[in-house]
Amino acid sequence: MIGSRVVKALRFGVRAVWPDEAPTTLPGAVYPDWDAIYADNVGRIYRLMFAKVGNRPDAEDLTSQVFLAAYGPLRATAGVGQVRAYLTATARTVLAEHWRRTLGHQVTEIDLETTDLEDYTGPAAADETANGPTQQRTTRILRALPERQRQILVLRFLRGYSIRQAATELGVSIANAKVLQHRALRAAAGLDKDGTEGEAS
Amino acid sequence: MRHPVDSYVNRLLRRRRPKPFAPTQDELAVMRTAIDLMAAAPEAHGPRPPFVEQLRARISEQERDEKGPEAARPAWRAPARRRFLAAGALTAAGAAAGVGADRMAVIASGEDQNGRPGQPGPGSGPQQPQPQAELTPSVGVWRDVAASADLAEGDVHPFDLGSVSGFLRRASGRVQAVSGICTHQGCRLDLAAARDELSCPCHGATFTVAGVNLTHPRQSNGPLPALPRLPVREQTGRIQVYAPPPSPSHQD
Numbered sequence: 001m002i003g004s005r006v007v008k009a010l011r012f013g014v015r016a017v018w019p020d021e022a023p024t025t026l027p028g029a030v031y032p033d034w035d036a037i038y039a040d041n042v043g044r045i046y047r048l049m050f051a052k053v054g055n056r057p058d059a060e061d062l063t064s065q066v067f068l069a070a071y072g073p074l075r076a077t078a079g080v081g082q083v084r085a086y087l088t089a090t091a092r093t094v095l096a097e098h099w100r101r102t103l104g105h106q107v108t109e110i111d112l113e114t115t116d117l118e119d120y121t122g123p124a125a126a127d128e129t130a131n132g133p134t135q136q137r138t139t140r141i142l143r144a145l146p147e148r149q150r151q152i153l154v155l156r157f158l159r160g161y162s163i164r165q166a167a168t169e170l171g172v173s174i175a176n177a178k179v180l181q182h183r184a185l186r187a188a189a190g191l192d193k194d195g196t197e198g199e200a201s
Numbered sequence: 202m203r204h205p206v207d208s209y210v211n212r213l214l215r216r217r218r219p220k221p222f223a224p225t226q227d228e229l230a231v232m233r234t235a236i237d238l239m240a241a242a243p244e245a246h247g248p249r250p251p252f253v254e255q256l257r258a259r260i261s262e263q264e265r266d267e268k269g270p271e272a273a274r275p276a277w278r279a280p281a282r283r284r285f286l287a288a289g290a291l292t293a294a295g296a297a298a299g300v301g302a303d304r305m306a307v308i309a310s311g312e313d314q315n316g317r318p319g320q321p322g323p324g325s326g327p328q329q330p331q332p333q334a335e336l337t338p339s340v341g342v343w344r345d346v347a348a349s350a351d352l353a354e355g356d357v358h359p360f361d362l363g364s365v366s367g368f369l370r371r372a373s374g375r376v377q378a379v380s381g382i383c384t385h386q387g388c389r390l391d392l393a394a395a396r397d398e399l400s401c402p403c404h405g406a407t408f409t410v411a412g413v414n415l416t417h418p419r420q421s422n423g424p425l426p427a428l429p430r431l432p433v434r435e436q437t438g439r440i441q442v443y444a445p446p447p448s449p450s451h452q453d
Contacts, residue, residue: 038257046248054239056249057218063248064256071260102221107232122247137237156214157238163211182207188238189230 029080037074037083038067044084045091047120052095052108065094084117141188149184156181204228210235216244266411266427336365336380336429343434343441352376352440357396357410364445367431368392368399370410378433378442379412384426399428 031037045066050059070090074083092110099106142150148170155161155169167177206228212219213235224232239245346360347369357370359381366389367381381390381399388403392410399408404418412428432443 038260042253042256043247046252047245050242050245051240052236054213054236054242055218056216056244059244060248060252063252064259067256067260068263071264103224105224105229107224107229108236138240141234141237153238157235158241160242178207181210182204185210185231185234186227189227189234191227191230 031078031080031083034071034074037078038071040080041084041087041117042067043122044117044120045087048088048091048110048115048117049095051120052110053098058098062091062094062098066091069094085112088112088115088117145184145187148180149187152177152180153184153188206231213239216242262427263413266409266413334429336431337443338364338445340445341443342446343436344444344447345439346378346433346442347440349376349435349438349440357392359392360442362442362444363448365431365442367428367442368410369433369440369442372411376433376435376440377411378431379408379410379428380431382428383408384414384428385418385421390428 031040042063046059046063049062049066050056053059053062066087070087074086078086088110089112092112092115095108095110096106099108142153145153151170152166155166156163161169163177163181164174166181167174170177170180172180205222206224209219209222209224209228209232344362346362347358352358352369352371354371354374357368359368360366360378361381365380367379368390369376369378371377379399382388383390383401383403383406385401385404385406388401390399390401390408392398393400393407397410398415399410401407404420406417406421406425407415408425408428409415412430414425414427417423417425434441434443
């Protein structure tokens with residue numbers, strides 16, 4: 001592995017200035033160098049990873065791993081499509097390894113068929129709540145729930161309420177709010193189809 | 202009513218790295234749902250600029266270390282396309298094997314930095330490892346450490362000259378030598394069984410064979426400096442390291 005890493009000496013000596021907005025990529029477009037590859041894709045890979053692990057520390061770690069693994073092979077100039085495909089494939093491997101090490105189960109996966117880094121372009125898509133693949137799923141999950149279960153999940157996940165704040169808002173005890181949250185998540189996950197919310201009300 | 206999966210979810214909600222446990226199938230489904238819902242978190246929108254900068258610096262660091270001290274090698278001879286595809290074939294193995302250990306490093310450093318939910322300011326990121334210096338003794342001689350023939354491409358060999366000890370490796374035809382002393386508290390590093398990593402028996406820090414810190418002990422509070430490199434040359438079939446002359450008390 002080490003032997004295969006040959007280096008273009010000067011490329012990293014130059015600190016490039018990043019444009020605020022990445023230019024739109026055309027089909028068949030080519031990245032001029034590694035810096036461009038990194039600048040254009042670091043956010044995408046991070047968002048993809050965040051969508052798969054749900055927390056920043058892990059998402060940052062996995063993003064680092066993807067780029068540290070890919071930088072050697074991708075140092076060459078290459079087409080945008082190829083680079084994205086390569087990064088996605090690397091991300092898939094890195095994520096699988098992460099789950100194998102931590103939980104021993106593939107909690108989430110990156111499906112190469114359906115994952116397009118273009119979908120992870122930027123926060124703009126997330127704000128509109130319906131565009132990103134993950135946001136769509138969130139909306140669908142919440143819509144299917146009974147009212148109180150939906151409320152607790154919205155308060156906790158979307159609004160960032162603490163369990164205490166959420167309990168106050170819903171007019172229940174903290175213990176009940178915890179139970180409600182637990183059940184809501186089970187129901188949202190497709191378990192407990194009947195979705196009892198008795199204890200909380 | 203304490204389910205481990207609740208702790209998992211609560212750590213996600215508190216913006217912490219969740220802790221591993223042995224989940225059931227049902228719990229996995231709950232975790233997936235919670236992860237999906239976390240997409241609404243502000244952190245899901247994009248990486249922190251300090252992180253982006255830090256990773257860029259880390260990659261540059263790795264690049265320099267791969268490159269060797271003064272290697273002004275020309276870029277590869279293979280055409281770009283072939284290089285790219287050949288590398289692609291290695292992705293799965295490379296990413297799994299090469300990166301696995303790397304993860305631990307970031308875990309250790311990430312927790313300090315991300316443990317609290319607020320946005321850390323630019324100054325609060327872990328400090329960058331020091332640039333890898335060359336360990337050149339004021340008074341030294343070129344001392345034999347191995348026969349050239351014994352160090353094939355990709356090989357890693359330990360050497361010990363008493364005053365200095367370390368590891369030789371041959372990458373892209375060139376021989377490099379790094380110090381074998383952990384930059385945390387000075388324990389002597391071991392070469393891992395797979396011969397691709399140096400590990401510290403004292404606190405578990407690990408380094409690449411090029412000297413870059415991979416994992417560091419929690420108490421070190423940030424990445425460790427890279428292992429110093431040693432001047433090394435090949436002459437008449439011998440690999441030699443520039444080191445202090447043998448002392449009478451230590452025969453090599």
